[in-house]
Amino acid sequence: MKSILTDPTLADDIPVRTLMGLGTNDMEIGNIRQLQLAPLRGKGALRLWMSVGMAFVATLTMVPQISPAIAGGWLVVALAFSLWSYRAFSNLILGDPKLSGISEFRICHRHAFYSAMLWTTPFWLRGIPPPVDHVLSIWAISLLMMLTLAIVAHSIPLACALFIVPVSLSAGAALALAGAPQLGAVALVAGFLMCAFCVRFGQTYVRFRRAEVTLHEKTETVSLLLREFEETSADWLWQTDNSRRLVHISPRFAHALGAPAETLEGMPLLQALAGDAWETGQFPKSLHDLAERMKRRESFSNLTVPVTINGKARWWELSASPRLDESGKFLGFRGVGSDVTEQHSTAQQISRMARFDNLTGLPNRLSLTEDLSRALEHAQRAKSRCAMLMIDLDRFKAVNDTLGHPTGDQLLAQVSARLKGMMEQGMTCGRLGGDEFAVVIHNVASADAAEELAQRIIATISRPYVVDNHQLFVGASIGYAIGPQDGATVETLTRNADLALYKSKDKGGNVVAAYVASLHAQAEERRVMEQELRGALDRKEFELYYQPVVTAADGTLNGFEALIRWTNPKLGNVSPGRFIPLAEDSRLISPIGEWVLRNACAEAMKWPSNLKVAINVSAEQLTDPAFASVVVSALAQSGLPPQRLEIEVTESVFLRDGGGAAQLLDQLLALGIRLSLDDFGTGYSSLGYLRKTHFSTIKVDRSFVVGAAKGSIESIAIIRAVVALADSLGMSTTAEGAETEVEVDTLRALGCSNIQGYYYGRPMPAGDVLALFRPPENAATAAA
Structure with missing residues (x-):
């Protein structure tokens, strides 16, 4: 060497x-x-x-x-x-x-x-x-x-x-x-x-x-090659006569068959390989193929056959050619064999890995596709129905982000076990990848039966989990399509079930949605909207409107909430309720949110120094570690004092990114920025949020404002409780959506600190806001 x-x-x-x-x-x-x-x-x-x-x-x-x-x-x-x-x-x-x-x-x-x-x-x-x-x-x-x-x-x-x-x-x-x-x-x-x-x-x-x-x-x-040679050099020679009986048994071949050479001498090769099955004649197909080839006196190479040695199943690889004398007379077969049980087991394992998910043990996408193909073929032949259920876990990303992927993997394994335990005859569940699962149902009685199963799956998956002493909660969104009426091919039925899944997630999760033909139009509309949204910032299609926030006691203006508006040449005026969720799903919310932040801070510097500006921040923005630096940069660039900026978040922030969001909000508080908890009481309210993060303001949703003005005891009690809670924690309250004098008087009576709504002003462009602070022309003329 x-x-x-x-x-x-x-x-x-x-x-x-x-x-x-x-x-x-x-x-x-x-x-x-x-x-x-x-x-x-x-x-x-x-x-x-x-x-x-x-x-x-x-x-x-x-x-x-x-x-x-x-x-x-x-x-x-x-x-x-x-x-x-x-x-x-x-x-x-x-x-x-x-x-x-x-x-x-x-x-x-x-x-x-x-x-x-x-x-x-x-x-x-x-x-x-x-x-x-x-x-x-x-x-x-x-x-x-x-x-x-x-x-x-x-x-x-x-x-x-x-x-x-x-x-x-x-x-x-x-x-x-x-x-x-x-x-x-x-x-x-x-x-x-x-x-x-x-x-x-x-x-x-x-x-x-x-x-x-x-x-x-x-x-x-070199050591590996030598060791492999020593361990796998189990090849042996074997030979038969013209009656396919073993002759000239070698010691290595006898050892491989687990019997003395003299016992094997003259024994039919097929009997030696079949073991106990020789008596019943129930041979595997590969042994029948071997017998047929030897009967036709054909050469064969690398033929893998199952053998039984002392009651144990093994796999051998055999190669042989017919022996002929000088006159061409057939004398028998001479060949070589080796034990390939380990290789065969490995090949089977690889085959299983290609068809089953390693983490959960459930069938993977390939297996589910094949099973759905069989279900569709049977449904078309028998004039029956089959179903495809697409399942996506809700709030799973928060588990991965806060507790790590190992905990997320254990949670997926538990979800898979629950899902597998619900399967009955004619049902197959599998994992498509990530936190997506699917269920194929053969011979489903009706769409109602598929929906009933989906509802049971959601109820089962939504029960709490315990992983490494953590109690975890996830939900599930499910979309389903019925074959062959919703799709005569695997690709079509899968795509339509996926469209239904999108619909269920758009509804907020933990719901079931069936495929309907109109979903195609909605998907196309979503695709066009996303395409237009990607260039909206560059084309300067966004504009900020500002809605006044006043002090409840005397109606004094104390700030504005910045609200984004989008006007597109193709789509016209697009509601924030439509494009904001799409921006979050397509990871466009961070650049849009940064644009809102910088422009709102710059505009607020043109107002009187006692007015603050509030902006809404999504959970996706708070998962970005660079968000705090973006806020600092916006304040520095505009010159706006931190105490004049108020950032509004909803309770979903804590569900989607527990610890990380709280830490980032604490950093913002340390800068002197005010924090507001929006829509408190309408979602997953927990006093733990108020204990972990010191909010400056709690915002009361309009639904409670309307109810209280109509005399709803429940709404009045909720507003009073929120006001009392805020007062005890040193926070203020802002009631949203006040539109009538009755609603304003009710909110004042209930003790709300601030009021926001159409009664005091609709959202207005930046120019109209500045006009509020200009002296009237007649007053200016008189002064001159």
Whole structure:
């Protein structure tokens, strides 16, 4: 075998760009980053003590010559940086070949550069120009650190250079200004030579490490091949006479059949292979094929047959050719065989994996498609019906986002078990992927029967789950189509069931929807709307309207709520209730929401300083970690004080992204931004939301306002309870949708803090809002 050190692939030096981490990944060379990171593993304590020790030495050197406060301050910064760097590296996994190492590589570079910036400052702490003796003493300490770094981290030459070069340049400049340019040149040359040493030493190190890895891989490969040969070299020769009876039994063949050679001699081959089935004549089809081929004296190759050895089922692979004498007379068969039971089992497992879901064990999309095809064919022949139910879990994403995918996987397994337990004869359930399931029903009696099953599935799936001591709740949306009336092909019926599923989800989830022909038009309308929505921002089709919010006691204007409007040349004026859910589903809500935020803040700066602006934020926006920075940017860009911005969220935010949403809202509160809980009491109200997040305002839905004005005891009690709760928590209340004087008087009597509705003003364009604050023309003329 070619020597590892003379192999040109391994003996050549690693290109400097690749070694420095400046080039792209080279598949021929391989990913060397983890090889470079490996020497740093376990060296954190060494680097910490080195940094701390050198910092103390440098400080002691500087103390007699500069202010102790300055030296002590530098020491505190150096110690803090050393501890921070140590903790940062203690959490990294260095040298793991399963990871790319890119982020760790960059962290090494950043910390080296930060350390260089720290160590360039001591040269100048005694002023400009610094004394030569001071620079030389600090240079000696820095040189020792460079040497130590070159020894410890030579495998990452760029990190070494990011420390050595700035420190050497600083030392050289200090010496030159101090009147010792020759010594400054020496410092620069020393830094250059040390960088060159690190590059060359790093090349040598990586080359030998790659050689070791390659040698280890080759050794493992050879060992694997040898072991596989020893374990699978169970081939044996077998031979029959012209009556298909075994003759010349080899010891290995006898051992494979589990019987003495003398017992097998003269036994028909088929009897030896069939075992107990020989007496009954109930042979597998493949054994019949073998008998027919031997009867016709045909050659065969790699024929897999089941055999029974001492009552155990095995699988053999047989190949043979007929034997003829010189005159062409048939003498029998001679062939070779091997035990392929393990391979056959693996093939069966692979076949099962291709047809069943690994996580849940349910049939996958391929199996369900085949089963639906059979159900449709039977329904068309028998003039009966079949059904396809599409199931999508509600609120499952929140589980994955807050508790992690392992918990989500366990939840899916429990959902699958419940679904499987509901299946009766003629029903097949399976997983399509993600949190989508499906049920195929053969011979369904009617559409009502399919809907009744769907309702039972929703009730069963909606029961609480316990996973890792977490009590979890999910729901299900179901759409179904009946075949062949809703689709005579698998593709058509599946597509129509999917359209029905979209309809059920549009209704808010936990409902069943049947396919109707009008869904095609709705799907096309949705497709066109989404296509237009994707370019609406660029075409400047959005506009913000503002609805006044007044103080309930005296009707004083205290702010506006920003409401988005969309006017499209093709679709006309599109209601927010139609395009906002579509924007959330198509992941367009974040850029649209950012546009609303920035424009509303900019417009609010044109109003009197006592007025605030409220904007609505969807749950999708609050799942974006960058949302807080977008809010800060909008406030900074517009100049709007944080206390004049109010962000409105609904309770669904906490259901879809439990912990993450609460943390982000806390960040906004810390900025001084006001928070409002919208539609409180109409959905999944929980006092836990008010305990976890300190809202500034609770908004009362219009449905309660209308009910209270009509004398509804329940609505009045709810509003009173919300007002009392808000008062006790130091929050205000805003009643929405007040349109009549009776409603306004009722809300004042019930103690609401603020009122919003048509009674005080409809949503208006930005220009109309500004007109409210301009003095009347006659007043201006009179003043003139």
